[in-house]
Amino acid sequence: MPAPKPLLVATDLDRTMIYSGAAAGATESATVCVEHLDGAPLSYMTARGADRMRRLAATAAVLPTTTRTIAQFGRIRFPGEPWPYAVTSNGGNILVDGRPDGQWRRRIDAAVRTGGATLAEIATALRARIDDSWVLKFREADDLFCYLVVDLAATPADFVSEWDTWCRDRGWSASRQGRKIYTMPTAVCKSRAVAEVRARLIASGRLDAAAPTLAAGDGALDAEMLVAADHAIRPRHGELEELGWQRPGLIVTAATGIAAGAEIIDWFTAALPDQVLAAEPTS
Numbered sequence: 001m002p003a004p005k006p007l008l009v010a011t012d013l014d015r016t017m018i019y020s021g022a023a024a025g026a027t028e029s030a031t032v033c034v035e036h037l038d039g040a041p042l043s044y045m046t047a048r049g050a051d052r053m054r055r056l057a058a059t060a061a062v063l064p065t066t067t068r069t070i071a072q073f074g075r076i077r078f079p080g081e082p083w084p085y086a087v088t089s090n091g092g093n094i095l096v097d098g099r100p101d102g103q104w105r106r107r108i109d110a111a112v113r114t115g116g117a118t119l120a121e122i123a124t125a126l127r128a129r130i131d132d133s134w135v136l137k138f139r140e141a142d143d144l145f146c147y148l149v150v151d152l153a154a155t156p157a158d159f160v161s162e163w164d165t166w167c168r169d170r171g172w173s174a175s176r177q178g179r180k181i182y183t184m185p186t187a188v189c190k191s192r193a194v195a196e197v198r199a200r201l202i203a204s205g206r207l208d209a210a211a212p213t214l215a216a217g218d219g220a221l222d223a224e225m226l227v228a229a230d231h232a233i234r235p236r237h238g239e240l241e242e243l244g245w246q247r248p249g250l251i252v253t254a255a256t257g258i259a260a261g262a263e264i265i266d267w268f269t270a271a272l273p274d275q276v277l278a279a280e281p282t283s
Helices: 047-059 102-115 119-127 159-168 190-203 220-228 239-243 258-270 274-279
Strands: 008-011 031-037 040-046 061-064 085-088 093-096 135-141 145-150 172-177 180-185 213-216 231-234
Touching (some): 008 258, 031 047, 047 061, 047 258, 061 085, 061 190, 085 190, 093 102, 102 180, 119 135, 119 145, 119 180, 159 172, 159 180, 213 220, 213 258, 220 231
Antiparallel strands (some): 031 040, 085 093, 135 145, 145 180, 172 180
16 A cells, blocks of 8 residues: 555635636736536636646645535546545535545535524525526525525625524525625535545545645635644635635735635645655656
């Protein structure tokens, strides 16, 4: 069996590692497309960042950790795949060699049932509060949570805060990331899924028990994961930046947009033990 990996990297994807053309920002770096939708290019990384991620995945335990549904995650060709584990649906699903882990999902479903309102109850209450003048799409995701795609300019200024307050008393929460407003059960969070994968990797001998966990993310749904990690980084953009969110020891990138993604990968790589870094070819 190969030696245990010395580092666990749990990273959000959208607007942390990968970027739409609109979210990428001004860049002089060469880019590579890592996602297509209906045959059209959709998401990108810098070419250097993609190369560094492939190298990182060969030496560290990299765990893609996303709020995307299983199907949406399946569109991404994230450098370093195939992934032994991935976290989707904001922690509601753990993929093992690309397949949903039924045992984990049953645990999550039980936690949601005991935690408060059902998805059907939340969806009904949400639909009663929205209309087509500012909501472009309403979606339920993997039978776990729901989200809106909105016209930001037309969205009532106090909607998210008022809706979040209503949800909190029922075991749910609301947050906005870009044009999406998520309504999520508190039982569904990335940090719990990352802890589960970490335990499995250690038990199987694939991760050193003393390996630190590093995490990256840009949105409020990433905050718990960043707090739970040994070391954390966020880009200088996104919801957490707008909130001025901090935690002790948090690193904030110097760059914004797609260049921040490459900077985060360099930060992950620099955390590898010296002997691993010494064995890496120079770029």
